Amino acid sequence: PDAVYFPGIPAIPFKPDAGPNETMVYKTYNPKQIVNGRSMEDWLRYSICFWHTFRGTGADPFGFPTLIRPWDDGSDSLANAKRRMRAGFEFFSKLGVKYWAFHDRDIAPEGANLSESNKNLDVLVDLAEELQKKTGVKLLWATCNLFAHPRYMNGASTNPDVHVLAYGAAQVKKGLEIAKRLGAENFVFWGGREGYHSLLNTNVRRELDHMAAFFKMAVAYKKKIGFTGTLLIEPKPKEPTRHQYDYDAMTVIAFLKNYGLDKEFKLNIEPNHTTLAGHCYEHDVTVAAAYGLLGSIDSNTGSPDLGWDTDQFPMDIKNTTAVMKVVLEQGGIQPGGLNFDCKVRRESIELMDMFIAHIGAMDAFARGLLCAAKILAEGVITKQVAERYSSFDSGIGARVEKGEATFEELEKFVLENGEPKRISGRQEHYESMINYYV
Amino acid sequence: PDAVYFPGIPAIPFKPDAGPNETMVYKTYNPKQIVNGRSMEDWLRYSICFWHTFRGTGADPFGFPTLIRPWDDGSDSLANAKRRMRAGFEFFSKLGVKYWAFHDRDIAPEGANLSESNKNLDVLVDLAEELQKKTGVKLLWATCNLFAHPRYMNGASTNPDVHVLAYGAAQVKKGLEIAKRLGAENFVFWGGREGYHSLLNTNVRRELDHMAAFFKMAVAYKKKIGFTGTLLIEPKPKEPTRHQYDYDAMTVIAFLKNYGLDKEFKLNIEPNHTTLAGHCYEHDVTVAAAYGLLGSIDSNTGSPDLGWDTDQFPMDIKNTTAVMKVVLEQGGIQPGGLNFDCKVRRESIELMDMFIAHIGAMDAFARGLLCAAKILAEGVITKQVAERYSSFDSGIGARVEKGEATFEELEKFVLENGEPKRISGRQEHYESMINYYV
Amino acid sequence: PDAVYFPGIPAIPFKPDAGPNETMVYKTYNPKQIVNGRSMEDWLRYSICFWHTFRGTGADPFGFPTLIRPWDDGSDSLANAKRRMRAGFEFFSKLGVKYWAFHDRDIAPEGANLSESNKNLDVLVDLAEELQKKTGVKLLWATCNLFAHPRYMNGASTNPDVHVLAYGAAQVKKGLEIAKRLGAENFVFWGGREGYHSLLNTNVRRELDHMAAFFKMAVAYKKKIGFTGTLLIEPKPKEPTRHQYDYDAMTVIAFLKNYGLDKEFKLNIEPNHTTLAGHCYEHDVTVAAAYGLLGSIDSNTGSPDLGWDTDQFPMDIKNTTAVMKVVLEQGGIQPGGLNFDCKVRRESIELMDMFIAHIGAMDAFARGLLCAAKILAEGVITKQVAERYSSFDSGIGARVEKGEATFEELEKFVLENGEPKRISGRQEHYESMINYYV
Amino acid sequence: PDAVYFPGIPAIPFKPDAGPNETMVYKTYNPKQIVNGRSMEDWLRYSICFWHTFRGTGADPFGFPTLIRPWDDGSDSLANAKRRMRAGFEFFSKLGVKYWAFHDRDIAPEGANLSESNKNLDVLVDLAEELQKKTGVKLLWATCNLFAHPRYMNGASTNPDVHVLAYGAAQVKKGLEIAKRLGAENFVFWGGREGYHSLLNTNVRRELDHMAAFFKMAVAYKKKIGFTGTLLIEPKPKEPTRHQYDYDAMTVIAFLKNYGLDKEFKLNIEPNHTTLAGHCYEHDVTVAAAYGLLGSIDSNTGSPDLGWDTDQFPMDIKNTTAVMKVVLEQGGIQPGGLNFDCKVRRESIELMDMFIAHIGAMDAFARGLLCAAKILAEGVITKQVAERYSSFDSGIGARVEKGEATFEELEKFVLENGEPKRISGRQEHYESMINYYV
Structure with missing residues (x-):
């Protein structure tokens, strides 16, 4: 009675070594893994x-x-x-x-x-x-x-x-x-x-x-x-x-x-x-x-x-x-x-x-x-992303996140510290890293 | 001194009867009208x-x-x-x-x-x-x-x-x-x-x-x-x-x-x-x-x-x-x-x-x-739009708008009143009306 | 027998002075005009x-x-x-x-x-x-x-x-x-x-x-x-x-x-x-x-x-x-x-x-x-468009159109005549002219 | 003199076992392979x-x-x-x-x-x-x-x-x-x-x-x-x-x-x-x-x-x-x-x-x-695609490809052979096969 509607089709097995033409088996999905x-x-x-x-x-x-x-x-x-x-x-x-x-x-x-x-x-x-x-x-x-x-x-x-x-x-x-x-x-x-x-x-x-x-x-x-x-x-x-x-x-x-x-x-x-x-x-x-x-x-x-x-x-x-x-x-x-x-x-x-x-x-x-x-x-990628935002983890960045900073204070920071350093977004580097995994 | 940068160009006049080639005059914009x-x-x-x-x-x-x-x-x-x-x-x-x-x-x-x-x-x-x-x-x-x-x-x-x-x-x-x-x-x-x-x-x-x-x-x-x-x-x-x-x-x-x-x-x-x-x-x-x-x-x-x-x-x-x-x-x-x-x-x-x-x-x-x-x-168009929503102006519609209605009450309404009448959206009629004005 | 399927709807008349709500008449289409x-x-x-x-x-x-x-x-x-x-x-x-x-x-x-x-x-x-x-x-x-x-x-x-x-x-x-x-x-x-x-x-x-x-x-x-x-x-x-x-x-x-x-x-x-x-x-x-x-x-x-x-x-x-x-x-x-x-x-x-x-x-x-x-x-617009291309109506332009010109000849033309004059495309002017008509 | 403009960067090596963060090496491209x-x-x-x-x-x-x-x-x-x-x-x-x-x-x-x-x-x-x-x-x-x-x-x-x-x-x-x-x-x-x-x-x-x-x-x-x-x-x-x-x-x-x-x-x-x-x-x-x-x-x-x-x-x-x-x-x-x-x-x-x-x-x-x-x-995929079109390899299909067939002849074919069998396009099967390779 379990095979009334799809006769001849078994419970789909897990078969990690199946070939390209075998599309009726799981090659990766293994529920209990x-x-x-x-x-x-x-x-x-x-x-x-x-x-x-x-x-x-x-x-x-x-x-x-x-x-x-x-x-x-x-x-x-x-x-x-x-x-x-x-x-x-x-x-x-x-x-x-x-x-x-x-x-x-x-x-x-x-x-x-x-x-x-x-x-x-x-x-x-x-x-x-x-x-x-x-x-x-x-x-x-x-x-x-x-x-x-x-x-x-x-x-x-x-x-x-x-x-x-x-x-x-x-x-x-x-x-x-x-x-x-x-x-x-x-x-x-x-x-x-x-x-x-x-x-x-x-x-x-x-x-x-x-x-x-x-x-x-x-x-x-x-x-x-x-x-x-x-x-x-x-x-x-x-x-x-x-x-x-x-x-x-x-x-x-x-x-x-x-x-x-x-x-x-x-x-x-x-x-x-x-x-x-x-x-x-x-x-x-x-x-x-x-x-x-x-x-x-x-x-x-x-x-x-x-x-x-x-x-x-x-x-x-x-x-x-x-x-x-x-x-x-x-x-x-x-x-x-x-x-x-x-x-x-x-x-x-x-x-x-x-x-x-x-x-x-x-x-x-x-x-x-x-x-x-x-x-x-x-954690290679996630660590690099976290690092990108690390200026907000302490100091004036942390004050901004806490809602304590003011425009006057930030202006003062800029007058003292000048032009920010330019930091690469490194998008292609991240894309290459993803290609390592996928 | 008023024409230093755009010599030869006067204040743009309003000239409602200007021809197609006269694109340096206002034909409709008349600020004080x-x-x-x-x-x-x-x-x-x-x-x-x-x-x-x-x-x-x-x-x-x-x-x-x-x-x-x-x-x-x-x-x-x-x-x-x-x-x-x-x-x-x-x-x-x-x-x-x-x-x-x-x-x-x-x-x-x-x-x-x-x-x-x-x-x-x-x-x-x-x-x-x-x-x-x-x-x-x-x-x-x-x-x-x-x-x-x-x-x-x-x-x-x-x-x-x-x-x-x-x-x-x-x-x-x-x-x-x-x-x-x-x-x-x-x-x-x-x-x-x-x-x-x-x-x-x-x-x-x-x-x-x-x-x-x-x-x-x-x-x-x-x-x-x-x-x-x-x-x-x-x-x-x-x-x-x-x-x-x-x-x-x-x-x-x-x-x-x-x-x-x-x-x-x-x-x-x-x-x-x-x-x-x-x-x-x-x-x-x-x-x-x-x-x-x-x-x-x-x-x-x-x-x-x-x-x-x-x-x-x-x-x-x-x-x-x-x-x-x-x-x-x-x-x-x-x-x-x-x-x-x-x-x-x-x-x-x-x-x-x-x-x-x-x-x-x-x-x-x-x-x-x-x-x-x-x-x-x-008001021809606006009146017709208002009419579309008039079922919300009183009765159970007004109760919905006021937040007083409940699912139970609405279900009862349907059980009593049956299938809603189907009402044309009349989009082409509205489009034709707009073409009257534009 | 002519009104079996759309009873009550007459042949659609031409009524140029109809109001906005009258969408069952032709206001512009007049077949014999x-x-x-x-x-x-x-x-x-x-x-x-x-x-x-x-x-x-x-x-x-x-x-x-x-x-x-x-x-x-x-x-x-x-x-x-x-x-x-x-x-x-x-x-x-x-x-x-x-x-x-x-x-x-x-x-x-x-x-x-x-x-x-x-x-x-x-x-x-x-x-x-x-x-x-x-x-x-x-x-x-x-x-x-x-x-x-x-x-x-x-x-x-x-x-x-x-x-x-x-x-x-x-x-x-x-x-x-x-x-x-x-x-x-x-x-x-x-x-x-x-x-x-x-x-x-x-x-x-x-x-x-x-x-x-x-x-x-x-x-x-x-x-x-x-x-x-x-x-x-x-x-x-x-x-x-x-x-x-x-x-x-x-x-x-x-x-x-x-x-x-x-x-x-x-x-x-x-x-x-x-x-x-x-x-x-x-x-x-x-x-x-x-x-x-x-x-x-x-x-x-x-x-x-x-x-x-x-x-x-x-x-x-x-x-x-x-x-x-x-x-x-x-x-x-x-x-x-x-x-x-x-x-x-x-x-x-x-x-x-x-x-x-x-x-x-x-x-x-x-x-x-x-x-x-x-x-x-x-003809106001069409004449202006034709004028845009008039350099091809005679001389070297006509030779190009007839397939008679060569790269050598065109190079010679440039060496003799120098940089072309820059001519405005006037798109907004054309758009304004169209708005005159529409 | 070979490193005037990109000092410190060597010829990019082929390193198939490099890690995710190593994005300055080839992991797959190996020109002479x-x-x-x-x-x-x-x-x-x-x-x-x-x-x-x-x-x-x-x-x-x-x-x-x-x-x-x-x-x-x-x-x-x-x-x-x-x-x-x-x-x-x-x-x-x-x-x-x-x-x-x-x-x-x-x-x-x-x-x-x-x-x-x-x-x-x-x-x-x-x-x-x-x-x-x-x-x-x-x-x-x-x-x-x-x-x-x-x-x-x-x-x-x-x-x-x-x-x-x-x-x-x-x-x-x-x-x-x-x-x-x-x-x-x-x-x-x-x-x-x-x-x-x-x-x-x-x-x-x-x-x-x-x-x-x-x-x-x-x-x-x-x-x-x-x-x-x-x-x-x-x-x-x-x-x-x-x-x-x-x-x-x-x-x-x-x-x-x-x-x-x-x-x-x-x-x-x-x-x-x-x-x-x-x-x-x-x-x-x-x-x-x-x-x-x-x-x-x-x-x-x-x-x-x-x-x-x-x-x-x-x-x-x-x-x-x-x-x-x-x-x-x-x-x-x-x-x-x-x-x-x-x-x-x-x-x-x-x-x-x-x-x-x-x-x-x-x-x-x-x-x-x-x-x-x-x-x-x-050849698993290509063979299946070729098979899809095999009805054109001989008989009336080949006549169509050679330009020899006529509408009359094709009509006769249909009158004799009736309704075509419906054949699945199997798109998801092909997509799964591609995922085997990629």
Whole structure:
């Protein structure tokens, strides 16, 4: 019964000496291997998303579905939903991944009205509970899909019509309840339709106020029902909306601070969103961590030559090293994880492609972990960076950091000490050092 | 003596019936004309920047200077600096512009050390004071150039070396003093080198902390000396630095909020920076205003097909209308203004091109003002936008806005009222209405 | 029977004095009005595309359909296809547009196999023929959809499997036949899947050779059946494919020249594709015309802040003026036209929005035509441009143009005449002149 | 005398076991090591550019020079020019690089007129000849700087004034003469100012005609004097010009084909230009090779998050592997090479940074060579790609490739064989295989 949906595919083995053509084995990811004092699976906390991997069809704006799954009859029936979920847990288990993530509407069909939708959801949550127990796979996070249904076309919490906002509220209410029931370690908000297509018909401030009110109600309800997972906001600059209010990490932080919500939320950073916002791959991960707000990561990648979200599997070791270095430096990503918000290419139509893609990405992050761990363990680079800032460790630098210095005092320092010595930034030296490790 | 530097060029007249080839007259800008109850010049508050217009040489990364000005011998002498300033005031006066703006190092040469630089500055500030008095031209804002000198190559307030930070502090100390003396209505910070080229050699959090400490000292010193102008931060996403910490309006707001500085600063928005950050032209102006933080505008434009700051003269009426609509709606931009942070193209080498470019942009903004004023006066569009949000004016919508609603209550509302009606966003209708006005 | 599908909506009238809120009337477009010697409709040759306007659902990668049309039951039946077509011709007629355009699979459902698909097509072509005759609406161009069906996921003419190429060939064979039957004035190729997602699995040269072979067969078949319409290739840089072989106008020209196909094809330029390729709006229109290869225009627009094809209705008068200036200068766009390859926003769900969008765009192009015509008729700008190049009209300049000059002769000229005089490019002057007209 | 300019720095040794901090040694580049039958230095043919490395100052549009070189007094004297050149050859020799490249105006100061400039050039060419002989370093290519001097601000060969075109011609005439004298293996044209800033003042077709006429004269003169090096055009999409006529590889090919110049020129591809044109890193290298026109490579990199040319040292092994795979597949890059058109960061102010940067890039390309060579030698990937296209090796596929097939025949094939089988593109599998090698 363990091989109903992926017959002939075994639990993916660890085979470090495999050849190039063997893409159905782990060459680096070895969950129990200890790295810098903790197991690989503890650092990496991989999660698989249900939407792309079990609801993605390969359709794109110019083409029809290509991904035909034997268990999926294309219907909106509960039976079909259950088969999908069972296939999902078989898939998670065969990969040896310990977490999953979903939107409410991925796992259960939307009904004719809210009550029916909630009832459908309950059926599938029952099954999820059973399968979680049976397989040991846990829920990294749940989220509500407040963007796909036409009612949300003009936004959910930022919709000009309070009736739609109310609908979103009802949906998140239920979402928090099932998150609690399934032991979700986090709950995510992604505001795909919270933004504008045109400023001509939009009152930006009023919409932002409504979004904040919505989040405050979510916090209140979370506390009321005793859900203890972390609330996360996932920034994205644009697409489907022309401008999303959660543009990037700093934009979300501005919003949270402005409405006094920064103690209640952290960020779920997706690097493909980061690069679409005009930053380098690891920027938002770094910035969120710098402000103590890095909650979880949707680990994927885009193509730098494309202007939309391709949600590709991350395969670049330099990128995975950079991300894992931040994670290691902040002592892990718990209770967040590395959720693969990725989809196989539309042309990768075989079931095996689903495995190959995840395995390749997991190995890429495992290699990144090993590189980053080595960088930190050897300390050559980190020591040189610390040295760069050492003038702030004592004397007038320390006074600046403590907020004790004044302009008058600093002017005096310059009048006495003259022109600063010019110090090379040595960027190419750092790049060469990184190439030693990667 | 009024025509020493631009002989043969008269005060630019208003000539509404001029033909296409007559680009040395105002066709729309008529300073005393009353628009929605105030004079054009009161709404528009034009300012000319000294750096581009009197220090720009036409050099670019691939080419040598092209803009040869008869009064400028290319030397760093005080005499040359004085001639430039006199030419500037003749230029401002002939255009009929009432404000100017400068960096400390634009108007006076950097000396062999800080004391000498400050002494040079005093000489030119004396002259500026005299010329301001004589011409009635006022200082919209002053700022310090903390990015061009090699000492600042790794940042000023975010430099890893406190000695450089101290130098920047000393420079801003003096800058605030001369701003006060010249009656500057604002003081601007643009952090061209505050950011990173590579995360490999950078401690982001420590740099941000230093930047905040620097701003706090600036606030303290401003208060101490009784300078009453508004402090403004000017966002820019990148260039020269790969990532600038003041990426866009929301990023700056996040920073200010995080360090408790949001009561002390407003924003100076430059649309060419806004578009480089991936937003539409009027986005940051709109967002800054939405948060009550729109302090001033560096009115220019870029080319949407280019990835760097071209600082072109704004000539698009749709853009100027969008900006002026925000300004009108917030009741004016005082004590800020519309500073033309623009440069003539490197190939526009004639003195007349300086005039033509400013006149064209001033007319473009005057047309934008007239369009926006008409839109607001007629109220057709604004009324339709207000109507879109009317469900929040009473009932459950008003409860949401007041923070009184709960998820439970909203769920009940949905269970009772069912699926929301779908309401067209009517974007093309709004676009057509705008085309009526523009 | 003329108002079956859009009851209550009359033929759109010309009402030049309409107010801002009246977006269901033409304010500028007056088909019979004479402009520079020809009627507006002769210069503008508007065409409406069937795919967006009658097959678009409002679905996007993050959301379900929103555009519910009363005549469309969502089925793939022939009856449904016929209703859609009848609605289309009512729509074209009410707008007073004289041309339409379609893909084979837009108008008729794909069958279980090629024969069935062709049979379906014949049924709808019969109806189209009847409706064309009845309404006087003509076919600007037909095209084959070689990108939506999963069989084409890896390309049609560039598919690694010749079986798929053969399928595409069979489809285009039929496409040319129906184009002939319906009197299409052109036939378009858009290679949405001809390109690559990854160079790792791609043999670029072999794919380009196959594409050329495919086009050569198309030319041969066109001649064989006596179809006299122009063959057009429509460039697009990317999306859905990461890189499309028909990147932009010059890329297509390179391809055509390389395979000796440049006498057999012209270009169908879509400005939203032009800007996605990194050019300014009118670049590809200008370049194609410069090489005598501008065949037709898919008149739409994108958002410069977005990296994907939004196919918005063109509403910017500066853009439409620039395009119409090229069209006027080349003496018209015949046998091509201005096909609105545009879709209403997903949120513009009312039937009226379909009209408003087309009317707004038609008025925008009509305004562009009037501006461009005035610019050319007055000749102020064109004369100044001609003057810029006048040194090539005689003497050594004329020798260069005729290919008679040599490096030795030009060196001698420089040795005798010394340094060239520097001449201002006067860009801002030109921009100001354009603002006079727009 | 061998260590006059870089005292204390030895010839860079090969030290494969060096640690991360040892960035002044080669860890992979071992010139005489045999890879796939030829020496590393034969495959890689590194070249150092004189302009960035010996004329770059670190100035940028927002900052003054930072790179102070002890041998450079900043003057335009011939003595200074000679010191620079001697420093150059010491640098090339210590790195063990066998080629260099220069612009005419890099090596010798522009004089008061053409004759004087040519005389200056002769002096430095004498020295270059002597140093080439002494060190064994050869000239990969020469080029003329037709973009920095103000006379070229509106273009050289595309200038509206024939006088400027003539000046450019005279300069290239001399450039070809010195290229011949110094045994240059190629001669490069980069049209930095050949393009437009605004279409309003530009006659595109006339400018392109002039550019073609210019190139034809260059070909004629090259043949006349018996210069046997390859003529190369270097594409760049934009910067400094808004649009450059040599946008990318395919655009240049279109131009060459259109004017019958494609037998006389090849392409010099710079990946930083390729990515600025919206392509992936190796796209233009791949496309140029596909058309048999890849002549040489300016090996550098940019930042995908930046919209301008940063000319960084290439440090990414995936990129260098992709490029070297193309070079290996076409049997080498002779007579071209890998010219480092790179500059140290403005903040990398130490002499050592010059070495570290080049060493890091050379090692990165050497690693790329080893990876690509292994990929090709093992043949796992190439065999799978060949298999993808095998349907074209015989039968109807072969008939298509030979140009023998017809639409009728292909239709018949489909009617007999039905729907094609769907075949996975397996992109993630290929990406995983690449990760095995890199």
